[in-house]
Amino acid sequence: MFDKILIANRGEIACRVIRTARRMGIRTVAVYSEADADAQHVRLADEAWPIGGSRPQDSYLRSDVILDVALKSGAQAIHPGYGFLSENADFADAVEAAGITFIGPKAASMRKMGSKAGAKELMQAAGVPVVPGYTGEDQTLATLQREGDRIGYPLMIKAAHGGGGKGMRIVRSSEEFAPNLESCQREAANAFGRDRVLLERYIEKPRHIEIQIFGDAFGHVIHLNERECSAQRRYQKVLEESPSPFLTPELRAAMGEAAVAAGRAIDYQNAGTVEFIVGQDGQFYFMEINTRLQVEHPVTELVTGLDLVEWQLRVAAGEPLPRTQDSIYSSGHAIEVRLYAEDPDAGFLPGSGTLTRLRLPEFMPDVRIDSGVVEGDTVTIFYDPMIAKLIVFGVDRPRALARLREALAACEIEGPKSNIAFLERLARHPAIVGGSIDTGYLDRHLDEFIGDAKDEAESHVLRALAAAVLRMREARASNATSPWDLRDGWRLDGDGDTPLRLMDGDIDTHLSINGHDGDFIVREGDALTYLEGLRLQGDVLSGRINGRARRWQVRSDGDAVSLHDGERRHRLLRTPLHRLDDVVGGGSGDRIKAPMPGRVVLVKTQPGDAVKADDVLMVMEAMKMELALKAPRDGIVSEVQAVEGEFVEADATLITLEH
Missing domain, CATH: 2.40.50.100 (RNA polymerase II/Efflux pump adaptor protein, barrel-sandwich hybrid domain)
Structure with a gap:
């Protein structure tokens, strides 16, 4: 086994590899860019070396600098994580040429899969089902247009050297082909340095199911069952689970055999994922092999009880696979979602900034958090804005979904906007609960997952509750010893109204509150909300609202109040009664x-x-x-x-x- 390894990556995967290596008694070397000087993977590693500027091309994509650090630090192996150089065959060759072990497949296997076109032809020859299409080298517009018309519409244009949902377009008519091709080629060139594309028939309402495979240097290749990743938005995976609620035992066995055949066809070693597209009729087709560990690998770990990073290290060190195919077992159900700094209501625009508050359910039973940041860290503009992966386990799918909802409700992210509310709605949606979602469902029905669906009456209630929480908190904090210090609005002719101004999302509201000791009347315009018997015990607020008893989870910090009713979260912010922007106009739209x-x-x-x-x-x-x-x-x-x-x-x- 290795004494010291270098992790040529950042974020949660770097932290994950470091923790597994430490458990195995292996020392670790981290590398970092200028933006990551204070990152968690730098703090976790036994030693860390700077490798350049903040942009990936100035640091994490500089294979020569990373290899130089490995040689100088005495690292015996390099773990590439995922992304960056993880599927770069030239880097794998350079590592091996320097006498260092690359923890991943051989460069020759990568090259066979580095081109989607070549991979498709190879798989077809190996008897693995493939989608009809065009993978030729002639990339002229005339040829591609002709081949597209031959295949028929809808069809998909895909970057031949891509991944991660980049460089992909669905075309539904011949007239749409040319502009979509141009956009796809430009995106592919920017992301991967090459603009070659392939064409293939687009399967309507497909499922995306992938099989985890592992190979060793002794010719053994096995699979560790499937993960379903059909919940996607613009080809980016949103929720992953194992086992798939769609597969029958027969289909699972057939896909497992096909995945192993695909791995053997390219003499595969280490961890890889064979991805399939599956039609509603159960016919499945090869998509690609990701020649690395996948972001969603934890769901496989939870249902199999295996540590895939440990397997990677052992196989790379020359050991045989720890288990044979007949000793792979799966039990229970696991689900993963990714917490991102992004704004779903603004087209999922990525965000950046300091995580002023980050509370994740790290000690909740059957919940696992894989993260590369802590509260106070910064989500930078230079890298993927993922904050953490939240993975849950249950003895069956309904209980795993229930645990997912509970874990999401316990998450708090402040600073950049996050996708937590979107994920909460996703976890309760009938297409997820019923296991019927296909890869295009989210894009077709996005309005079902974003936006604020609460009605006007409920909005008044939420704002009234926020006002009451602020009032109750101030009363507790005052520790008044004199009636003149009380903030209850009392005056000689009875209690008075205290004005408040709250921001409810983009809604700017003025209201007033009257009362004390848990009984309040809140006025907002002509609407009155009657709050009786409110009690705030820890983070739980209970009481009667307009005569109906209800309960919320409440978190209050400064001028912010967060309310969670068990299904959705609502955040309201107290603002000054008078602000400069009340008299200064906005932009002209020019x-x-x-x-x-x-x-x-x-x-x-x-x-x-x-x-x-x-x-x-x-x-x-x-x-x-x-x-x-x-x-x-x-x-x-x-x-x-x-x-x-x-x-x-x-x-x-x-x-x-x-x-």
């Missing part, structure tokens, strides 16, 4: 601003151009995604204040329209 820091990749307009509302005028790249900036109205372009390749800050004015 400017297009950067929604977040990022790089301009395409400018589609120039001064003097006539544009229409919703025309795409500029494309930015930030946090591994493209953002299309559109005209807010019809008009004439007055100024373009950014050029392609330029890095811009959030809220920077990029384009101005004439008045």
